[in-house]
Amino acid sequence: xxxxxxxxxxxxxxxxxxxxxxxxxxxxxxxxxxxxxxxxxxxxxxxxxxxxxxxxxxxxxxxxxxxxxxxxxxxxxxxxxxxxxxxxxxxxxxxxxxxxxxxxxxxxxxxxxxxxxxxxxxxxxxxxxxxxxxxx
Amino acid sequence: xxxxxxxxxxxxxxxxxxxxxxxxxxxxxxxxxxxxxxxxxxxxxxxxxxxxxxxxxxxxxxxxxxxxxxxxxxxxxxxxxxxxxxxxxxxxxxxxxxxxxxxxxxxxxxxxxxxxxxxxxxxxxx
Numbered sequence: 001x002x003x004x005x006x007x008x009x010x011x012x013x014x015x016x017x018x019x020x021x022x023x024x025x026x027x028x029x030x031x032x033x034x035x036x037x038x039x040x041x042x043x044x045x046x047x048x049x050x051x052x053x054x055x056x057x058x059x060x061x062x063x064x065x066x067x068x069x070x071x072x073x074x075x076x077x078x079x080x081x082x083x084x085x086x087x088x089x090x091x092x093x094x095x096x097x098x099x100x101x102x103x104x105x106x107x108x109x110x111x112x113x114x115x116x117x118x119x120x121x122x123x124x125x126x127x128x129x130x131x132x133x134x135x136x
Numbered sequence: 137x138x139x140x141x142x143x144x145x146x147x148x149x150x151x152x153x154x155x156x157x158x159x160x161x162x163x164x165x166x167x168x169x170x171x172x173x174x175x176x177x178x179x180x181x182x183x184x185x186x187x188x189x190x191x192x193x194x195x196x197x198x199x200x201x202x203x204x205x206x207x208x209x210x211x212x213x214x215x216x217x218x219x220x221x222x223x224x225x226x227x228x229x230x231x232x233x234x235x236x237x238x239x240x241x242x243x244x245x246x247x248x249x250x251x252x253x254x255x256x257x258x259x260x261x262x
Contacts, residue, residue: 010220014227025238036237087155094162100237101181102169
């Protein structure tokens with residue numbers, strides 16, 4: 001029971017909390033809203049996948065008598081799919097959060113000051129000078 | 137006759153180790169972006185990137201420890217406590233990155249009174 005609680009508290013709940021926080025705070029963010037919100041959604045999905053796998057494993061796989069013989073009584077590839085899916089969702093959320101941070105940098109670089117002044121205009125090149133006495 | 141080493145556990149844990157490497161690389165990327173960020177985001181991004189890297193290293197170390205667990209004395213309670221730490225550190229890193237991504241810029245100071253703007257206006261006659 002303590003193992004179950006610690007697993008839920010320390011492995012399943014943190015992605016859900018961080019993803020929800022990212023989703024809520026993304027609405028008031030000055031930049032990178034879409035990336036932060038999508039990263040939060042991906043983290044919430046990763047937390048849901050981890051929670052679902054833990055529930056399935058603890059309540060359906062462990063009581064199975066086949067598990068006592070060292071056989072994981074799940075469909076072949078399901079454990080790998082959960083590992084890959086959870087890892088991909090977490091990595092995708094991390095990438096999107098990184099994109100949100102970098103877009104905030106770009107936003108900050110933009111409106112900080114006036115744009116660079118254009119190049120000083122010198123005398124017009126000879127071929128562009130207005131003609132005054134040419135044939136009409 | 138040489139004894140063949142069973143590589144099946146190592147091969148089966150390769151995808152998880154690849155994700156750990158990706159996490160470390162992304163944390164390093166976040167750390168590399170810190171000097172270009174504003175001061176209100178710098179601390180959170182630095183802490184987030186550092187914790188993501190630390191969480192990835194701890195996760196990889198824990199997985200390698202589990203791979204070679206039969207070769208060391210079984211300390212199940214110690215392994216249980218160790219297994220709790222990496223996800224928490226990684227979640228702390230994610231939280232730091234969330235705070236860095238959604239931080240609001242510092243409020244600008246009051247506008248200077250007119251006439252004190254630096255730089256001289258060009259003379260209208262020129």
